[in-house]
Amino acid sequence: xxxxxxxxxxxxxxxxxxxxxxxxxxxxxKRASDAILLPCDPYGLSVAHSCIIFASTYARKLVVFxxxxxxxxxxxxxxxxxxxxxxxxxxxxxxxxxxxxNFPYFLALDQALPALYAIQAFPDKTKKRLSFFTPQEQKLxxxxxxxxxxxxxxxxxxxxxxxxxxxxxxxxxxxDPQTGIIDPKVQPQKIDLGEKPSHIVIDEDRKFALISxxxxxxxxxxxxxxxxxxxxxxxxxxxxEINIGMPADKIYLQKRDFGxxxxxxxxxxxxxxKELKLINITDDKxxxxxxxxxxxQVAYFPDEKSASCCEKKAxxxxxxxxxxxxxxxxxxxxxTYYLIKKANNNLTLEAxxxxxxxxxxxxxxxxxxLLLTSIIGGQVLVDPALKNSDNCAKKNMRKMxxxxxxxxxRVRSWTNxxxxxxxxxxxxxSCEGExxxxxxxxxxE
Amino acid sequence: MHFPFAMAINGQTLLLSSQDSDGKYDYGRLVAxxxxxxxxxIKNLSQKWEQLVKSNVLIPPDIGLxxxxxxxxxxxRADNRLYLTPKPLCNEPFEVISKCPDTATLDLGHxxxxxxxxxxxxxxxxxxxxxxxxxGHLDLIEYNKKPKKPAxxxxxxxxxxxxxxxxxxxxFFTKKVSVAQANLYILVERKPSKEFxxxxxxxxxxxxxxxxxxxxxxxxxxxxxxxxLNKNKITDADIKIFNLQEDFGISLAQDFYxxxxxxxxxxxxxxxxxxxxxxLDSEKILDTQLLCRGASLMAVSQDLDxxxxxxxxxxxxxxxxxxxxxxxxxxxxxxxxPAFALIDEDHKKVFVSFNIEGKVGVFDFDLKYLGxxxxxxxRNRVGS
Numbered sequence: 001x002x003x004x005x006x007x008x009x010x011x012x013x014x015x016x017x018x019x020x021x022x023x024x025x026x027x028x029x030k031r032a033s034d035a036i037l038l039p040c041d042p043y044g045l046s047v048a049h050s051c052i053i054f055a056s057t058y059a060r061k062l063v064v065f066x067x068x069x070x071x072x073x074x075x076x077x078x079x080x081x082x083x084x085x086x087x088x089x090x091x092x093x094x095x096x097x098x099x100x101x102n103f104p105y106f107l108a109l110d111q112a113l114p115a116l117y118a119i120q121a122f123p124d125k126t127k128k129r130l131s132f133f134t135p136q137e138q139k140l141x142x143x144x145x146x147x148x149x150x151x152x153x154x155x156x157x158x159x160x161x162x163x164x165x166x167x168x169x170x171x172x173x174x175x176d177p178q179t180g181i182i183d184p185k186v187q188p189q190k191i192d193l194g195e196k197p198s199h200i201v202i203d204e205d206r207k208f209a210l211i212s213x214x215x216x217x218x219x220x221x222x223x224x225x226x227x228x229x230x231x232x233x234x235x236x237x238x239x240x241e242i243n244i245g246m247p248a249d250k251i252y253l254q255k256r257d258f259g260x261x262x263x264x265x266x267x268x269x270x271x272x273x274k275e276l277k278l279i280n281i282t283d284d285k286x287x288x289x290x291x292x293x294x295x296x297q298v299a300y301f302p303d304e305k306s307a308s309c310c311e312k313k314a315x316x317x318x319x320x321x322x323x324x325x326x327x328x329x330x331x332x333x334x335x336t337y338y339l340i341k342k343a344n345n346n347l348t349l350e351a352x353x354x355x356x357x358x359x360x361x362x363x364x365x366x367x368x369x370l371l372l373t374s375i376i377g378g379q380v381l382v383d384p385a386l387k388n389s390d391n392c393a394k395k396n397m398r399k400m401x402x403x404x405x406x407x408x409x410r411v412r413s414w415t416n417x418x419x420x421x422x423x424x425x426x427x428x429x430s431c432e433g434e435x436x437x438x439x440x441x442x443x444x445e
Numbered sequence: 446m447h448f449p450f451a452m453a454i455n456g457q458t459l460l461l462s463s464q465d466s467d468g469k470y471d472y473g474r475l476v477a478x479x480x481x482x483x484x485x486x487i488k489n490l491s492q493k494w495e496q497l498v499k500s501n502v503l504i505p506p507d508i509g510l511x512x513x514x515x516x517x518x519x520x521x522r523a524d525n526r527l528y529l530t531p532k533p534l535c536n537e538p539f540e541v542i543s544k545c546p547d548t549a550t551l552d553l554g555h556x557x558x559x560x561x562x563x564x565x566x567x568x569x570x571x572x573x574x575x576x577x578x579x580x581g582h583l584d585l586i587e588y589n590k591k592p593k594k595p596a597x598x599x600x601x602x603x604x605x606x607x608x609x610x611x612x613x614x615x616x617f618f619t620k621k622v623s624v625a626q627a628n629l630y631i632l633v634e635r636k637p638s639k640e641f642x643x644x645x646x647x648x649x650x651x652x653x654x655x656x657x658x659x660x661x662x663x664x665x666x667x668x669x670x671x672x673x674l675n676k677n678k679i680t681d682a683d684i685k686i687f688n689l690q691e692d693f694g695i696s697l698a699q700d701f702y703x704x705x706x707x708x709x710x711x712x713x714x715x716x717x718x719x720x721x722x723x724x725l726d727s728e729k730i731l732d733t734q735l736l737c738r739g740a741s742l743m744a745v746s747q748d749l750d751x752x753x754x755x756x757x758x759x760x761x762x763x764x765x766x767x768x769x770x771x772x773x774x775x776x777x778x779x780x781x782x783p784a785f786a787l788i789d790e791d792h793k794k795v796f797v798s799f800n801i802e803g804k805v806g807v808f809d810f811d812l813k814y815l816g817x818x819x820x821x822x823x824r825n826r827v828g829s
Contacts, residue, residue, distance in 0.1 A: 031718075033735050058737040058759060058775060088775035089763070091735075111772045145771040165769045196769075272693065272730030295692065295730075331694035369696055371717045405735055406717030408696075421696070421716055 025072045026441040028081040029065070030425045033057040033091045035403040037376045039102045040121040042066055042073040042131055048102055050380045051121065052401060054427075055108060057091040062108060062119070064132060065427075065440075067380045067399070070390060073132065085134045087113045092146075094160070097202040098153035105180045107160065109149050114140045116149075116160070116173070118180020129179075138182050146171070150200040150209060152224065157183060159227055161209055163197040164190075170197050170211060170222075172231060191234045193220055194241075201253040203264060203281075210266060210281070212248040219244055219251065219268060219279070244268055244277050244286060252301035253281070258324055259342055267301050267326055276328075278340065278347050287347045294330035300375035300400055301326045302432060307398055309337045309433035310352045320352060325433070327400070333360040333370045337433070355435045359402070364437040365428060368421050371406040377432055391438075392431035402428045402437060446474060446819040449798035449805050452787040453513035457481050458499070459789070459796065460513055460533055461805055461818070465506040468523070472503040475517075475542065477533035478818070480789050483807060490807065490816035497818075500534045503541045509559035509578070510621075515566075516588075516595075520558030520575055527551045527558065527575055529588060529595055551597035555582045562622045564629065564670050572600070572674060574622060574629070581605035581617030581633065585674070603679065605633055605666070610681045614638055615661065621700055626707035629673060631666040632698055662690030663698040665710065667725075689714075693721055693730060702745040702752075704767075711752065711767070713743050720752070720770055734770035737763055744786040744795070751810070753795050755783035762786060762797050764812055774812040780804060780821065 032054045040051035042064065049068035056063075061083035064073035072081040087110030094107045104124060108117040117135040140146065146162040157174040164171060170193050174186035182188070195215030202209050202224070211220040223238035230237045248268035256265050263283065269276035272295045278287040306323045308314075314321035324340040326349070335357040338349040360367050377400035382393060392399045407426030428439040450464035457480050463473035477499040483490070490497075505521035505528075512518045516531045528542060528550050535545035542548055557578040564585070565572040571588040585600040605617045615635035623630050665687040672683050689695035689712065697715040704710075709731070710723045718740055722731040739758030745751070745767060752765045762776040762783050782801030789796065794815070795808040804821040808814055 031735060031738075057735050057772070058756075058761065058763070088777075089772040091772070112774050145766070145773065147769070147771065166766065166771060270730070271733070295694070297694075369694075369716060371694065371719075406719070408716055423716075423718075 025081055027425055028063055028072060029054045029056070029427050030423070031056045031059075031405050032373050032403045032427070033405060034093045035374060035376055035401070036093045036095045036106060037067065037378060037401065038095045038106055038121055039381060040064070040066075040131060041102075041123065044123045044127065044130055047383055047385070048122075048381055049383060052376070052403075053093055053106060053119075054403070055086075055090055055093050057089055060088055060090070061085055062090070062093070067401070068383050069386050082132055084108075084119055084132050086110060086117050087115050087137065089113070090117070092149055094149050094151045096151045096153055096158055097204060097206055098158075100153065103153070104178070107149065107151055107180065108135070109146055109162070110137075111145050111147070113137070114142065114144075114146050116140060116182070118175065124178070136181065140173075141171075141188075144169075144171075147198055148200050150202045151175075152202045152206045153177060154206070154224075154227060157186065159224075161200050161202075161211070161222075163200055163211060165196050165198055165214075168195055168197070169193055170200070172227070174231060186231055189231050189234045191222075191230065191237045191239075193222075193239070194218065198249045199251050201251050201266070203253060204255060208281075210242075210251055210253060212251050212268060214247040214249055214270065216241075217245055217247055218242060219248070219266065221281070242279060242281070242284060242286070244279060246270070246275055246277065246289065247273070248277075250299065252299050252326075254301050254303050256304055256324070258340055258347060262304070265301075267299050269296050269299070271295075271297055272331070278349070280347070285346075290349050292328065292330065294332045294334070297329045297331055298372045298374050299326055299328050300377065302398075303378065305379070305398070307432040310339070310355060312435070313352045313354050316354075327375065329359065329372050329375065331371075333358065333365075333367070335359055335437075357435050357437065359437055365402075365407070365426055365439045366442065367407050367409060367424060367426055369406070369408045370404055370426055373403045373405045376401050376403060392429075395431065397431040397434075400430050400432050402426075402430075404428075446476070446803055446805070448473075448800050449803065449819070450785050450800055451508065451511045451519070452785055452796055452798060452805070453511040453517070454480070454787055454789060455513045457791070458513075458533065459483075459787075460511055460517065461796075461798065462504065462508055462511060462519070463506070464508060464800070466522075468506060470506050472541070473506045473508060474501060475504045475519075475533060476501050480792055480794075483794070483818075484792070487807060487816040490818055494818045494820075501538055502533070502535045502545065503539060504528070510561065512561045512563060512573075514563060518561055518563075518573060520553065520561060522557050522559070522578075525553045525556060525558060527553055527561075527573070527586060527597060529573075529597060531595065547595060549588075549595040549597045551586060551599065553584060554599075554602070555580055555584070560619060560621045562624050562629065564624060565674060573597075574673075576619035576622050576631070578620070579618055581619065583619070583622075583631075603673075605631065608666075608679050608681055608684055609686070612681070613664065613686075614641070620663075620698060623701065623703055624670065625703040625705070627670050628707060629668050629670050630701065630703050630710070631668070632663065632701050632712075633666060634661075634663050634697060636661055662688070662696050663714075665689055665698075665701060665712070687723070687725075687728065692728060693723065695721060699740065700742045702743065705747055711743075711745065711770075713740060713754070715740075720754070720765065722770060732770040734765060734772070737761055737775070741784050742786070744788045746788045746790050749788065749790055749793070749810075751788060753786040753788060753797075753812075755786045755797050757782055757784055757800070762795070762806075762808065762812055764795070764810075776808065776812040776814065779806050779814045780817075 089112035092109040194213035264281040404426040408421035667685040700713040737756035737759040780799035780802035784800035
C-alpha cells in the first residue's frame with residue numbers, strides 16, 4: 001500500500017513538473033457568442049492586466065482569459081477556469097466606453113430572461129466586490145427581447161443602449177457608475193427606431209451612437225449629448241439616418257486619419273453577404289460598394305495606433321507599408337488584409353491577395369471548418385513581474401484575438417466516409433497585421 | 446416507454462412513438478393521447494398517464510418520422526416497410542399494428558426509410574413520398590382509398606444522384622422532406638462516393654481537406670411536385686439547388702422548415718450547430734443563431750412565432766422566435782436525451798420526448814416544466 005502511494009505521488013510529481021506552467025485549459029471556451037478585451041485586475045493585486053471575457057450563449061457562465069499572463073483566470077480551487085455565473089442565454093457583452101482607463105465593470109446581457117449583469121473587472125475600493133464575483137441579475141422588460149447593447153460613461157451615470165429588433169425600437173437604461181446597478185430613480189426609456197435596429201456601436205468620444213438597421217438599410221445616428229433629455233422624453237432624441245443601401249448587422253467604428261485628418265469611419269456589412277461599405281461618418285460620405293468573392297464572417301478594423309500589415313507585399317508594392325488596413329474573414333476560412341486607399345476622392349479597398357491567410361490550414365488553426373464570432377485586439381498590457389514568452393510581446397506588437405463559435409477538425413478517418421467531423425475548440429491569436437495564427441492549446445501533430 | 450422519439454399532432458390527438466435503434470426490443474409503441482385531457486393535475490401525470498391513453502398499439506421497434514394529417518403514416522427501419530392507418534386505434538389494446546384491420550403496409554425495397562411527405566391529395570387516391578437515411582432513393586407510393594381496406598402500391602422509384610449530374614458527385618442521403626406551396630423541398634447531405642474513397646486510399650487524389658470539402662456538404666433541393674409526378678426524367682434543370690456549404694457555410698444539416706408562403710427557409714445546421722434563416726428568392730441570410738449541443742430536430746409554429754429545439758447533448762430545450770431567431774427561453778435540466786419536440790398550438794404547450802430517460806416532458810410556452818407522461822427510466826439505466 002505504501003509503495004503504491006509512493007508511486008502515485010511520484011506520478012503526480014512528474015506530471016506537475018513536466019506541465020506547462022501556464023497552461024491554456026482546453027475545452028473551456030467552446031462556442032463563444034461574444035468576447036471583449038478590456039483592462040482587469042483578476043486576482044485583486046492592484047496590477048492592471050488585459051483580459052478577454054468570453055460569453056457562450058447556453059453555458060450559463062462567462063470565462064476569462066488573462067491575455068497578459070496568457071492563462072485562464074482560475075477558480076479559487078486553482079484548477080478550473082473561474083465561472084462567472086450568468087443567465088441561461090447570456091449572449092452579449094459590452095465594455096463601457098469611457099475616458100477612465102480602468103473602468104471598474106463590464107456588462108453582460110441575457111436575451112431569454114431578459115437580464116443585465118454588471119461584472120467587476122477590478123475590485124471596488126472597499127474590496128467588498130472582488131473582480132469577477134457573481135453579479136446581480138437585473139431583470140429587464142420581459143415583453144421585448146434585447147438583441148445587442150452598447151454602453152458609455154456619461155456625466156453622472158453609465159448609459160446602456162439596447163436594440164429590440166422585433167420591436168423596431170431601442171431602449172436606454174441609466175446605471176450607477178460605481179456598481180452598475182440600474183438607477184431606480186431614472187425611468188428606462190424606449191425610442192422608436194427604423195424597422196430592424198440591430199448592432200450598436202458608440203463613438204470613442206461618446207458623442208454619438210450608430211445603430212444598424214437590417215430592414216431599412218440605414219445606419220441610425222443618435223446624438224448622445226442629449227441623453228438626459230431623451231430619458232425625460234424620448235421624443236427629444238436627436239437622430240439622423242445614413243443611407244448605406246444594404247442591410248448591415250455588423251458595424252466597426254474607429255477614428256482614423258486616411259489623409260483627410262482624424263475622422264470617424266465605419267465598416268458595415270451583413271454577415272453572410274459579399275458586400276461591404278466604408279463610411280466616413282464625420283462627412284457623411286459612403287464608399288462605393290466593395291464586392292468580395294465569398295460571404296463575409298467578421299472584420300477587424302484597428303484603431304489609429306495599429307501596426308502595419310503586409311510586410312511581404314510591401315516589398316513589391318511599397319504602398320502596402322502602412323497602417324491603413326482592415327482584415328476580413330470569409331466563410332471559406334480565409335483572412336485577407338485590405339489596404340484602404342483613396343481613389344478619385346473616394347475610399348476603396350485593395351486586397352493583399354499575395355498573403356491571404358488560410359485560417360484552416362495546418363500551420364494556422366488546423367481545422368476543417370471555422371465560424372468566427374469576432375476578431376478583437378489592440379495593445380495587451382504588460383505585467384513586468386511576469387516572464388512573457390509571447391512572440392508579439394517580444395516584438396512589442398499589438399495582438400489580434402480570433403474568437404470562434406464553432407469549429408470542426410478534419411474527419412478522423414479518411415477512409416471512413418461516414419466519419420462525422422469532430423467539434424474542436426478554436427480560439428487563437430496573431431500579432432496585429434501578421435500573416436499566420438496560433439491556436440490556443442493546440443499541439444501540432 | 447422505451448426510447449420515445451417521434452411525435453405528431455392532429456387536432457386534439459397527440460401521437461407518441463418509440464425508436465429503439467439498438468434493436469433491444471421486438472416492438473415499439475404508438476400511443477395516442479387526447480391533448481384536452483393533459484391539463485389537470487399535470488404534476489402527477491407520470492402516475493396517472495395510463496388513464497389518459499386513448500390507444501396503445503405495438504409497432505416495429507425503430508420507426509422514422511410520423512406524418513399525421515388525414516391518416517397516420519410512418520416507415521420502419523427494422524423491416525423497411527411503410528405503415529398506413531387511418532386512425533390510431535386497433536380493436537384490441539396492445540395489438541400489433543400490422544394486424545389492425547385498417548392498416549396497410551408496403552415493402553419499400555431500400556434501407557433506412559425515415560422522412561415522408563404527402564405529395565398529392567385526391568378523393569380516391571393520394572401520393573406519398575418516402576425517403577431514406579442511407580441513400581438518395583425517393584419512392585412514390587399510391588394510397589388507394591377506394592377499397593374497404595386501404596391499399597398501398599409502389600408507383601416509381603427515383604434517385605437524387607441521377608438528377609444532379611456531374612456537378613455534385615458523391616453519395617447522397619436524405620435528412621428530411623417537406624412540401625410547401627406545390628414545391629417539394631429535400632434536405633440532403635452527401636458524403637464522398639466509394640470511388641472517391643478508393644482513389645483517396647490509393648492516393649490517386651490529394652489528401653487535402655479542400656478536396657474532401659468539394660465532395661461533401663449539405664444541399665437543399667427544390668422541385669415542383671407536378672414535375673416529380675409527371676415528368677419521365679428529372680434533370681438538374683428541373684431542380685433549384687441551394688448549396689448550403691458553399692453559400693451559407695453549412696456543411697451538415699439536421700432539419701429544415703419552409704414557411705407557409707414558401708418564402709423563407711430555416712435550416713437547423715449540425716455543423717456549425719446553429720439556426721440559419723434564409724430568404725429563398727434572394728438566397729440571402731436573414732438571421733443566424735447559435736444553438737446548444739446536440740440540437741436534433743426542431744418544432745416550428747409560424748402562427749405562434751416560435752421554434753423549439755431539443756438539445757440532446759446539453760439535456761435542455763430552448764425556444765426562439767421564428768421572426769428573428771431571438772432566444773425566448775432555455776429550460777433547466779428535466780431529463781436525459783431530449784430528442785424530439787412538438788408544439789401543441791391549441792393549448793400552447795410543448796411536448797418533448799426524452800429519449801434516454803424514457804419519458805415525454807410537458808412544458809408550457811415559456812418552457813416551464815409541467816409534468817411528464819410515462820414513468821421515467823431509473824437514473825442508472827443508461828448513462829448520459
